[in-house]
Amino acid sequence: MSSWQWAALAKPRTSSRILSTGSPFNWTTLHAISKSLSEHTRGPAVTHDGTYSESGQAAVLLPLVNINNKPAVLFQVRANLRAHKGEVSFPGGKKDDDDKDLEETVKRETREEIGISSERLHLLSAFGPPEKSIAGTIVFPYAGFLSTSILPTNINDSSPLANTLIEDLDINTAEVAMMFHLTLEELTDERRLTRHNFRGRPPYWCVNVSDKVPEEYWTTPRVLPDEPSLEEGGVDRGRRLEIWGLTGWYLHLFMRTVGLW
Template identity: 30%
Template sequence: MQKRAQVTFDLNDIKAALDRPGRPSSDFDMNPDVILPAGRKLRPAGVLAAVVDGVDGLDLILTTRSSALKHHPGQIAFPGGKQDDTDSDVTAAALREAHEEIGLPPELVQVLGTLPPHETSTGFLVTPVLAYVGNPFEILPETGEVAEVFRVPLAHVLNPENYITQSRRWRGAMRTYYTVPYGPYYIWGATARMLRVWTDRMI
């Protein structure tokens, strides 16, 4: 089969994708045998999927979580976190957390819109906030939470041919999930699932 040529995207493509219909996702939607309890309470959270200008198009900012964290240590993630009482909404939470985690000033962020929320296995309802950062800023990782801040080409993580479906045993059962590896970076789990939702909206 001929491999699809890599396609670059611009801000107009992203805005158009946000106007298309979409549906919520979860850490469990690739595992139909999992039965989630009715009436479960999920904590709202926001993550910032921020794109910046790269050499060959837009790049996406990602982080590697600190190995000292209780949840998802060492995994690749968007900057972001749970919505606090002081946050007006999940977008405000994403902007605040990105400032705290990687030093991104909120005033530099142009919010483009949001993707449908994603339910995680840790009880969060995470809303991906898509944004553009047109000016350079000094990256200042919060070492207690972030081990590394790096960029990947947006065209790579929004190409469906770069996704691999894998499985591993989790809580006594096999769990299936997406991965979208890039160089030494193994992007998987909730981050890859949210990126795959974004990918499907771009097609």
């Protein structure tokens, strides 16, 4: 793994050579992000333990959006599913046999989970390296810009791209309990950030998003997926929700690549 991924945590920044947290995304900044991400893409399917895999692949989308004319990242809280229920995640899932490649997987899963068609999604680049999930699937991250409006075709335009309205998303409630966003300004607010380790590696920023979920979310006791249930002696985590684990790690890689963390 390259030194930029292993380096010690840096203080968050409000701007970099690529973008500013106060300026909405446009085609110019998206092109710069895509170029930077593609330069840091690693390997076909390298797992965290150094092995390779040609099967059991999945892909997730780190969705960039403009909301109220501010650049932001869109997140979802998983519904009452078999794995990782109630956790923050990105749209995505396992590659189907009918998917010609992982880009098609990302587009299909994004359409199925939040109703965004390919005309409203512009994939920027894969980045990584991919990681192995708890279930053993190799998960490839992609970044893309999405909107609830059809995206313009003039990719040289430096005008702000259209805003996304979360209320206009067609959310599949069987898989997604709710959606929320964090602006890049919020993601660089140190009051939200806590040091955390990902699988024994140097720390990354774990992001507190407890204020982003409605009151009814807290009616069910919460335990982490690798801990015992409450009936087995587990501890109720209470009113704290964080972006951590694989989602947090991929967010960390993205923010490091664009120079904001």
